Amino acid sequence: MDRSKKPSAIGVGGSVPQPTVSIKDATIEASLPSGESVTVYLYGATVTSWKANGEEQLFLSEKALLDGSKPIRGGIPLVFPVFGPPPQNHATSTLPQHGFARNSTWEFLGKSSSDSGQGDLAVKLDFGLNHNMLSEDFKEAWPYEFGLVYSVTLSKDGLATSLNVTNESKKNFDFQVLMHTYLRVADISEIRVKNLESKTYVDKVRNASTHTESSNALPIAEEVDRVYQDLNPEKPIVVASSDDKTLFSVTREALTDVVVWNPWIEKAKGMADFSPDDAYKNMICVEAGSVSAWQTLEAGDSWEGGQSIKSRL
Numbered sequence: 001m002d003r004s005k006k007p008s009a010i011g012v013g014g015s016v017p018q019p020t021v022s023i024k025d026a027t028i029e030a031s032l033p034s035g036e037s038v039t040v041y042l043y044g045a046t047v048t049s050w051k052a053n054g055e056e057q058l059f060l061s062e063k064a065l066l067d068g069s070k071p072i073r074g075g076i077p078l079v080f081p082v083f084g085p086p087p088q089n090h091a092t093s094t095l096p097q098h099g100f101a102r103n104s105t106w107e108f109l110g111k112s113s114s115d116s117g118q119g120d121l122a123v124k125l126d127f128g129l130n131h132n133m134l135s136e137d138f139k140e141a142w143p144y145e146f147g148l149v150y151s152v153t154l155s156k157d158g159l160a161t162s163l164n165v166t167n168e169s170k171k172n173f174d175f176q177v178l179m180h181t182y183l184r185v186a187d188i189s190e191i192r193v194k195n196l197e198s199k200t201y202v203d204k205v206r207n208a209s210t211h212t213e214s215s216n217a218l219p220i221a222e223e224v225d226r227v228y229q230d231l232n233p234e235k236p237i238v239v240a241s242s243d244d245k246t247l248f249s250v251t252r253e254a255l256t257d258v259v260v261w262n263p264w265i266e267k268a269k270g271m272a273d274f275s276p277d278d279a280y281k282n283m284i285c286v287e288a289g290s291v292s293a294w295q296t297l298e299a300g301d302s303w304e305g306g307q308s309i310k311s312r313l
């Protein structure tokens, strides 16, 4: 791809305003005439910015490394094919934490726009990654032929991300996947996470012990790192203000787990790329995924899953 080319507009608009998409410095930016915008780095196909209602919706650390030397701290890093530290004696064992998708350089496959006819424009950006594009180390660590297509769709209504995984090798492979979304909040003490009540979760802060959620509106007042399982993807996970206004609503497709993560004071300080130290107050990760078991994909088969985020409903 010629990354030196000047930003270009898409769509044959006539007098009807169209989405614009520009490519600069290995980032793709799209915006809608109504003002919403999204920025995606080819490194990790990481969404680093989503603006809606005139405001940034995602948290990005001030010290996030954007030069491809480390996964980007903030936005929406994509976790594939393993969540967390890989287990021993598994096909993913020698991969880094959270796999290789967030630290590989993807290609931009193109853009398309749609209009519901009600003036609801949307623009979709597609990104691709396959075995041949991986570093030699990653190729060796996960020697399967695969194709990933990651689609980022911006509309006035929200942001949707979806991943299509194809097994292009002659043997089955297992994978986990997660959209590690850092939502921006004004004050962590003022938010609640809803629609988790009665769900089973693994508490990674407490020796991976298993619990049942008792709160119908979970406050975040300490380090939280929980994998909620077996959720109905259509029931939104809602981040609400303490006076119960919806700040974000996340629905999913084929992703039945949700990780809720906030590093809190000490862990935030311990991450070199997390800044400022007290920025843990301005983020909550609500991570839609399929991570509590493995998806087994047979040779030639495809799988697709995704999330749709709406803000300030």
Ligand SMILES: O=P(O)(O)OC[C@H]1O[C@@H](O)[C@H](O)[C@@H](O)[C@@H]1O
Residues within 6 Å of the ligand: 071, 084, 097, 098, 180, 204, 225, 226, 259, 261, 287
């Ligand atoms: O520092 P990383 O590799 O980006 O991971 C951040 C966090 O990602 C979350 O998804 C995990 O549940 C946490 O355990 C982890 O600390």
